[in-house]
Amino acid sequence: MRPEGLPTVVFVLQFASTFYMVGLVWFVQRVHYPLFADVGSQQFPAYESAHVLRTNPVVGPAMLIEAATALGMVALPMPNVPHLLPWLGVGLLAVIWLSTWLLQVPRHRELSAGFDASSHRRLVATNWIRTSAWSLRGLLVLWIFSCIWVGSPT
Secondary structure: OOOOOHHHHHHHHHHHHHHHHHHHHHHHHHHHHHHHHHOOOOOHHHHHHHHHHHHHHHHHHHHHHHHHHHHHHHHOOOOOOOOHHHHHHHHHHHHHHHHHHHHHHHHHHHHHOOOOHHHHHHHHHHHHHHHHHHHHHHHHHHHHHHHHHOOOOO
């Protein structure tokens, strides 16, 4: 039986926001962040500033929707979804948000003063935490999807 109503809306928004962020984080990890090294030192402070200004509206709303819907999945349990799965999703989001604020944001602050190869390397290296956690969230959302529309694996 397929669920209806608010829990379904919450899940669909979770699915969309999670996969939006999975695609975005892989693009940033494999394309965007590595290209920082090619910008040039004179142009880099302006580039980094533009990066932050343009990235926030692209990332912020999706991260907030994903967080709200992850909590919604905990608050509005769905039939056939093991209770642990939504909590795992919240845990992975905690890893992502902590990594963002404790590791990536400080590297961007360092880079705002000018390109620094060490800060850049740390940014790329620590962003693998978010890339991995979002990828695991994508797999988790697929698992939840299979529980909802196919049936519980247990």
